[in-house]
Amino acid sequence: MKRSYLIALASAGALATAIAGTGVAKTAPKAAAKAAPAAKPFIGSFGLDTDGMDKAVTPGDDFVKYAGGAWEAKTEIPADKASWGAFNALGDRSLDQTHTILEAAAKAPGSKIGDFYASFMDEAAVNAKGIAPIKPWLAEIQAAGDKTALAVEMAKLEQQGVGGLFRGGVQQDDKAPENYIFGFSQGGIGLPDRDYYLKDDPKLADTRVKYQAYQAQMLALAGIENAPARAAAVYAFEKQLATAHWDRIKSRDSDLTYNKWAMADFAAKAPGFPWDAYFKTVGTAGQADFLVGMPSAVTGEAQAYADAPLQMLQDFLTLKVMRSYAGYLAKPINDANFAFYGTVLSGAPQQPVRWKRAVGTVGQALGEDVGKSYVATYFPPATKAAADQLVKNIIAAMSTRLDNLTWMAPETKVKAHAKLAAFTPKIGYPSQWRDYSALTIKRDDLVGNVAAANVFEYKRDLAKLGQPIDRTEWGMTPMTVNAYANPPMNEIVFPAAILQAPFFDAKADPAINYGAIGVVIGHELSHHFDDQGRKYDPTGKLADWWTAEDVKRFTAMTDQLVKQYDAYEPLPGLHIKGGLTLGENMADLAGLALAYDAYHRSLGGKPAPVIGGLTGDQRFYLGYAQVWRIKFREPALRSQVISNEHSPGPFRTAEVRNVDTWYKAFGVKPGDKMYLAPGDRVKVW
Structure with missing residues (x-):
């Protein structure tokens, strides 16, 4: 399985100067001077929304409320959002910026990004076509005379972005990271997680009822007779798949999910599915080996396919097509799909306006074509230079932290430093832009454009097999407000869009920037040394390079963090899964340590000024809290806790x-509600 860890979700000259220092203090601290940035930042007077704080709350009792209680009290979640916070606000800003680019491009027919955008925005034409654009696919599904023929149709549709029984695609071979390989993992279900099918919970039971009603509605819209009964059969099949699925905690284990099968192994280990016909159609028939992420789940899914009636499997695949393309079809289909996935599962009462959906679709399909204009317009070279320097400062802080670890063996530290030295930070945008010249886009064919873009991307990935690893490739577009770490590539990646306020602001106080984007950088860097990332050596190979004692001491600390997060209860009776969120929680903890060190190194031995009545350390931690301000609708919060590796x-x-x-910064003491005794505080890095 591909290992990629996400963080989620003007001139920079002043910031470049502010963060350039990396020297260690050589003199005793002087009295703190009062100062303020010379130019006004995007937020507040120095980068912090102090009006959003609730200073009546004691920081040690509820730091979340202290840092953002007033913001929470006055903030309403927009009608088209399942949640609202710093990531969402910056995401909308990125959408606005990209919208400007696409509106201009659409005025010049012949521009790929402009024509694609125009095809989405012509709502009258989309509605007039109804279900016609996907009718040929639905007819081919119904015409499949047996399960082998249906597997061929499934393989064809997967190339056009329609999910099938399994998830599959080209990835790096974790134990041979210089090679590409085709990997498989569990798939097939339409709800976010196996728990939605299997857990005895009144809220989830209600969701199950509504999901089956949604399935019946979509089958009826596809022209299927007796839709309620047939939808019930599909739901029962999905529940069988969910029963075979691994849970998410087990699924994140890099060792357990590395299983190499030869082609002949599929028929022997996962009988019941027509593998030969499927492989031939997806274009992998010539491959000697494959990676299988969850072997018992793939075996169970193949058996479920063998046991199922053909008509039910046809309905299952019909629903996959309807769900995958609902957003590009006529209003009744689109509305029905949003009513379940947008409102029931996420709680959002309204769908985003059409232009926002258009921008998202074009950005996904032609991301690097759009990205060129985005970078040229919104990401000046000085911002990239400042971000590059900040990353160097965080890496330097990690190097020092490694030196000072007491639990890691000296021989392991040598290898850890080698891994750190081999890092590739990617900042802002790719060094080589993707070539879309082979992709044809039509101004009057939205579904055709989406399908063509999916096929283009599928073929581009498939062509990697047998080729050298492309280390210039990005897994996100420049317009994406997020970041990621990819251990097999030994890289950390920060798209241009996240390098904006409140994460990164040239005019803001450096303490805010270090508490925000600095922690994000440290977060992603540390993923390469977390409970799964640590298993990858300096070359990106999945290999055991820690001593047994290292692992024992490390696991004792991570078990403590799992226990700490297991105790949190975001909703009555619903606890955070400490084992599922472990990697992200560890990364946040490491990010705080690394960014704090880097901030103090950047001061070059000088004391931090007091700004707005707050010390440098206080501003650092408030900058961190500011980016995690968020309000959830209840269904969205429930879904995140059940199925997401990130804690809310x-x-x-x-x-x-x-x-x-x-x-120390906030005078937190015993008796405060958030207080942990020193021995109960988890310290890894």
């Missing part, structure tokens, strides 16, 4: 409970 924002802010310098 307030509990990411609560990570400060483990950091000694936070206690």
